[in-house]
Amino acid sequence: HDPDALRGHQFDYLWADEVAKWKKAKDSWDMLQFALRLGDDPKACLTTTPKNVPVLRELLGRETTVMTHAATTANRSNLAGGFLTEIEARYGKTRLGQQEIEGILLDDAEGALWTTEQLGQLTVDIPPYVTRVVVAVDPSVSQGKSADACGIIVAGANLNGPVQDWRAVVLEDCTLQGASSTKWAQAAVAAFHRHNASLIVAEVNQGGNLVNSVIQNVAPGTPFEPVHAKVDKVRRAEPIAALYEQGRVLHMRGLVELEEQMCLMTYNGYEGQGSPDRVDALVWALHELLQKPINSWRDPRIRGLTP
Numbered sequence: 129h130d131p132d133a134l135r136g137h138q139f140d141y142l143w144a145d146e147v148a149k150w151k152k153a154k155d156s157w158d159m160l161q162f163a164l165r166l167g168d169d170p171k172a173c174l175t176t177t178p179k180n181v182p183v184l185r186e187l188l189g190r191e192t193t194v195m196t197h198a199a200t201t202a203n204r205s206n207l208a209g210g211f212l213t214e215i216e217a218r219y220g221k222t223r224l225g226q227q228e229i230e231g232i233l234l235d236d237a238e239g240a241l242w243t244t245e246q247l248g249q250l251t252v253d254i255p256p257y258v259t260r261v262v263v264a265v266d267p268s269v270s271q272g273k274s275a276d277a278c279g280i281i282v283a284g285a286n287l288n289g290p291v292q293d294w295r296a297v298v299l300e301d302c303t304l305q306g307a308s309s310t311k312w313a314q315a316a317v318a319a320f321h322r323h324n325a326s327l328i329v330a331e332v333n334q335g336g337n338l339v340n341s342v343i344q345n346v347a348p349g350t351p352f353e354p355v356h357a358k359v360d361k362v363r364r365a366e367p368i369a370a371l372y373e374q375g376r377v378l379h380m381r382g383l384v385e386l387e388e389q390m391c392l393m394t395y396n397g398y399e400g401q402g403s404p405d406r407v408d409a410l411v412w413a414l415h416e417l418l419q420k421p422i423n424s425w426r427d428p429r430i431r432g433l434t435p
Contacts, residue, residue, distance in 0.1 A: 129151060129152065130152075131152050131155035131156045131158070131159045132159070134156065134159040134160055134163060135159060135162075135163075136163075137163045138163050138164075138165055138166050139163060139164065139166055139170075140164070140166040140167030140169075140170045140171075141164075141167075141170065141171055141172070141173075142160060142163075142164055142172045142173070143172075143173045143174075143175070144157075144160065144172060144173070144174045144175075144176075145174075145175050145176065146175070146176050146177065147174050147176045147183060147184060148176045148177055148178065148179035148181050148183070148184050149176070149177070149179070149384070150183075151382045151384065152381065152382055153181060153182075153183040153184075153384075154182065154183045154381070155381070157183055157187075160172070174187070177227065177228060177231075178197070178227060178231055178232065178233035178234075179227065179233075179384075179388065180233060180234055180235065180236065180244050180388075180391070181244070181384060182244070182248045184233070185233075185244075188233070197231040197232075198231060199229060199230045199231055200212070200215070200228070200229045200230075200231070201229075215228075215229060216229065236391045237391060237392050237393075237394050237399045238394065239394040239395045239396060240390075240391050240392065240393065240394050241362075241365055241366065241369035241390070241393045241394065241395065242369060242372060242387075242390040242391055242393065243391060244387070244391055246372065246373075247372075247379060247387050247390065247391070250372065250375070250377065250378050250379055251378070251379050251380075251381050252297070252378050252379070252380060252381070253380075253381055255284070255297055255299060255380060256286065256295065256297055256378065257286055258284030258285055258286050258296075258297060259284075259285065259286050259287050259288060260284060260285055260287065260326055260417065261282065261283070261284040261285075261299070261323045261324060261325040261326060262282075262283060262284075262325055262326060262327045262328070262329055262413055262416050262417055263280065263281070263282050263302075263316050263319045263320045263323070263325050263327070263328045263329070263413070264279075264280070264281050264282075264283070264328075264329045264330070264409045264410070264411075264412040264413035264416065265278065265279065265280050265312070265316050265328060265329070265330040265331070265339070265409060265412075266278065266279035266280075266330075266331050266405045266406075266408035266409040266412065267309070267312065267330060267331065267332075267339050268306075268307070268312065268405070276402055276403045276405055277303050277304060277305045277306070277402075277403075277405040277406070278303065278304050278305075278307055278312035278315075278405065279303050279405035279406045279407070279408050279409030279410075280301070280302040280303050280304065280312065280315055280316050280319060280409055281298065281300070281301055281302070281303070281386070281406065281409040281410045281412075281413045282298075282299045282300040282301075282302065282319050282323050282325065282413070283296055283297065283298045283299060283410070283413040283414060283417055284296065284297055284299055284323070284417070285297075285417035285418055287421060291422060291425045294376065294418060294421070294422065295376050295377070295378070296371070296376060296377045296378070296414055296417050296418050297377070297378040297379070297380065298377065298378070298379045298380060298383060298386070298410065298413075298414075299323060299380055300319060300323070300380070301383050301385065301386045301406060302315050302316070302318075302319045303385070303386075303405060303406050303409070309338075309342045310342065310345075310346065313342045313343045313345070313346045314346050316328055316330075316343065317343065317346050317347040317350060320347075320350060326351060327351045327352070327353055327416070328343060328350060328351065328352050328353070329352075329353045329355055329412050329413065329416045330343070330352070330353075330354060330355065330412075331354075331355055331356070331357055331408065331412060332354040332355065332356060333356055333357050339354065340352045340354060353416065355412055355415070355416075361393075361397075361398065361404065361407070361408060361411075362393070362394075362395060362396075362397060362398075364408075364411050364415075365393055365407060365411050366395075367415075367419055368410070368411050368414045368415065368419065371414060371418055371419070376418060377414060377418075385406060386406040386407070386410065388400075389404045389405075389406045389407045390406075390407055390410070392404070393407055
């Protein structure tokens, strides 16, 4: 979480666990390389779930990297039989199962609206200037470990200049898993103040007026805009994916879990487990910041005449 804290250390061997889950994987890995400088033959050992993230793909593409992998079943003698039976029944022949059980590095889903390579090219370390920030919420209607997450995404946009120059940036993913309505409302309001946002946008198809009521109970007077989903998740996501293709949206580094969901959203539906709550919130944020202003924009140089 703090790559600069690795500065000044030195050693001849390192063991890095679950690198594909590190929130600042590339920066941390880069700092570790400068410290791996002692002994006659310094080496690094990585043990990780093979998630399709840039730092892991880059390492596997190097000639100096040696890779081996094993399925979960290779450790059968040390695992409860019921555990293996359960996970194979639940996740066998799924993308998540191939990754988590078989240890296979998967490519992006076929027909994905976003790709890992595309998102990697749109990643920045320093946020660009923005004129407006919103917090978007995809509320969860239940709580607990098995409940869907409450997607909370913060994004900003610069709407200065001509419409073709308008750009957005995804600033933070504050999504909460299994939280109560009060907890996710507090998280959304905290993000609102932390980023000096102008509005909280939330889908109200399921929660109705309750969504705004919970937010107002936490912070009375917070600007709130309800949105209603009139088409399915894929149809809502398609115009947002088009903004990415045009290079209009950037990502701050570290949005790993959001990007994983994005790369599993295809033209046929979502290929991940559960609901793509992070993507839903992302879509509402970018709809409010870019899609809606672009759709309503009128060229001031064109004047309509009434006959």
